[in-house]
Amino acid sequence: MIVCGIDVGARTAKAVVLADGEIAAHSVIRTGPQSAAAAVAAFEAAMATTSLRREDVEFTVATGYGRVVVPFAQRNVTEIACHARGSHHFFPEVRTILDMGGQDCKAIRCDETGKVTNFLMNDKCAAGTGRSLEVMASLLQVRLEDVGPLSLEANDGLAKISNTCVVFAKSEVLALARQGVPTRDILGGLCDGVADRVKRLLRGVGVEEDFVISGGISKNVGVVRRIEQKLGVTSHICFEPQIVGAVGAALFAQAFLERKASTGP
Amino acid sequence: MVTAGIDIGHESVSVVVLDDDAILGHATFVISGEVGATARLAFERTLDRLGIARASIDRIFATGVARENVALADGHRTQMLSHARGAHWWFPGARTVIDVGAEGSRAMRCDASGHLTNFALNDKCASGSGVFLETVAGMLDVPLADMGALSLRAPRPVVLTSTCAVFAESEIVAEIHRGTSTEDILRGVNESMVSKIAAIGRRVGIVPDVVLTGGVARNVGVVQALRELLEMDLAVPEHPEITGALGAALLAREPAGAARA
Numbered sequence: 042m043i044v045c046g047i048d049v050g051a052r053t054a055k056a057v058v059l060a061d062g063e064i065a066a067h068s069v070i071r072t073g074p075q076s077a078a079a080a081v082a083a084f085e086a087a088m089a090t091t092s093l094r095r096e097d098v099e100f101t102v103a104t105g106y107g108r109v110v111v112p113f114a115q116r117n118v119t120e121i122a123c124h125a126r127g128s129h130h131f132f133p134e135v136r137t138i139l140d141m142g143g144q145d146c147k148a149i150r151c152d153e154t155g156k157v158t159n160f161l162m163n164d165k166c167a168a169g170t171g172r173s174l175e176v177m178a179s180l181l182q183v184r185l186e187d188v189g190p191l192s193l194e195a196n197d198g199l200a201k202i203s204n205t206c207v208v209f210a211k212s213e214v215l216a217l218a219r220q221g222v223p224t225r226d227i228l229g230g231l232c233d234g235v236a237d238r239v240k241r242l243l244r245g246v247g248v249e250e251d252f253v254i255s256g257g258i259s260k261n262v263g264v265v266r267r268i269e270q271k272l273g274v275t276s277h278i279c280f281e282p283q284i285v286g287a288v289g290a291a292l293f294a295q296a297f298l299e300r301k302a303s304t305g306p
Numbered sequence: 307m308v309t310a311g312i313d314i315g316h317e318s319v320s321v322v323v324l325d326d327d328a329i330l331g332h333a334t335f336v337i338s339g340e341v342g343a344t345a346r347l348a349f350e351r352t353l354d355r356l357g358i359a360r361a362s363i364d365r366i367f368a369t370g371v372a373r374e375n376v377a378l379a380d381g382h383r384t385q386m387l388s389h390a391r392g393a394h395w396w397f398p399g400a401r402t403v404i405d406v407g408a409e410g411s412r413a414m415r416c417d418a419s420g421h422l423t424n425f426a427l428n429d430k431c432a433s434g435s436g437v438f439l440e441t442v443a444g445m446l447d448v449p450l451a452d453m454g455a456l457s458l459r460a461p462r463p464v465v466l467t468s469t470c471a472v473f474a475e476s477e478i479v480a481e482i483h484r485g486t487s488t489e490d491i492l493r494g495v496n497e498s499m500v501s502k503i504a505a506i507g508r509r510v511g512i513v514p515d516v517v518l519t520g521g522v523a524r525n526v527g528v529v530q531a532l533r534e535l536l537e538m539d540l541a542v543p544e545h546p547e548i549t550g551a552l553g554a555a556l557l558a559r560e561p562a563g564a565a566r567a
Contacts, residue, residue, distance in 0.1 A: 167472035208432030
């Protein structure tokens with residue numbers, strides 16, 4: 042059984058192809074102004090790494106911010122449900138999930154089957170989302186992937202950033218940089234701020250020891266370490282944390298197909 | 307009695323010199339460098355322009371976010387007190403004053419004599435602030451001064467759904483890509499701005515007469531959008547950006563030892 046999950050996020054589009062429950066292919070690409078085109082491109086990028094043909098895919102489920110515009114999907118499922126399902130696939134013992142995306146942040150609780158029992162989400166404010174770190178990385182002329190490692194070298198102490206708002210914090214960060222505060226200390230302060238925001242969200246749903254982080258920011262070691270320190274937990278992160286939602290969508294696709302097969306045409 | 311008020315905000319400093327109840331002169335400068343020094347320079351330049359000696363000023367009060375850095379002032383008062391008093395000087399019927407500055411907005415209620423009775427403020431979030439308008443002006447390459455008039459010509463304003471100014475920027479980029487006209491984007495921006503400004507006003511209760519102060523009140527598009535949203539007339543002073551400094555100068559006339567806030 043070949044199924045596909047597509048997760049069209051605010052910053053990236055992800056595709057996962059499952060063949061009999063195993064991940065056969067996956068891709069992560071930048072989302073341009075056209076969500077539908079990004080979905081097609083992500084699908085084609087994943088398919089290009091396999092010998093499968095497009096018509097082999099029996100069912101596709103879309104999720105994410107752009108889920109309703111995916112032209113080739115038969116169904117769409119919320120990203121909350123997909124992240125819980127996908128995290129459960131990688132780590133079946135997990136009950137708390139933190140998904141940190143480009144433009145939002147979600148804290149999700151699930152049961153032993155990967156079904157959502159509670160969640161909290163921040164999609165109103167850029168503070169504490171991947172977007173804030175993108176903005177700051179470009180302001181400080183640091184590559185996004187270097188933000189985490191550099192922030193852990195903040196040995197002179199973290200720079201204190203008092204503004205929550207990303208727009209106001211930009212002026213504050215610029216002023217610190219002009220005063221000669223080392224970039225690594227500023228990045229340390231910024232990653233610490235993101236971890237603080239996330240901590241508040243997680244406290245709202247309750248954190249259990251088995252804890253998964255997914256989404257793009259989970260690749261930022263500076264944020265992950267600080268979240269672990271603040272919560273006193275160790276996080277599970279899968280081999281490609283950006284595809285967790287798409288894996289969940291593909292699992293839903295598989296379930297839809299199985300249900301269809303059992304109930305007949 | 308001659309008094310002066312200095313309002314030092316995030317982006318600009320305004321100075322007002324008052325002779326009893328008449329404005330002798332006023333000026334507004336962009337802040338560059340250290341705020342205390344900028345305030346002093348702005349004050350000295352204003353006096354030079356007016357041909358007034360420092361010694362002839364009886365008392366100087368500072369207001370604004372950096373009011374405590376104005377060493378030459380004899381005292382300072384909060385922006386809430388100053389804006390309420392200044393707005394009341396322009397419009398004695400003022401009972402609600404909404405001030406929209408570069409880095410935040412605040413709503414004040416005052417009584418018939420211009421005394422502050424209640425206030426609410428947002429200085430934590432850039433949505434609905436002047437900084438957001440400046441960012442948009444830069445993105446669309448429109449001079450700040452032209453934004454309001456252009457927006458009034460919009461046939462089909464866009465709807466911006468983001469609360470956050472950072473996310474709204476992405477929405478605007480998407481509209482630019484889609485070929486949406488500058489006018490329609492600007493009108494959408496104004497409508498988004500005023501929904502946030504009105505929300506702060508509603509926290510204190512919006513009672514007429516309503517006065518809009520601060521630099522953003524110069525944007526006729528924002529003023530019009532707020533009028534439509536509140537279904538109420540709004541009074542805008544001739545020089546909305548000097549209202550805080552004017553209020554500080556008015557408060558400086560009161561006897562020394564009057565309660566500080």
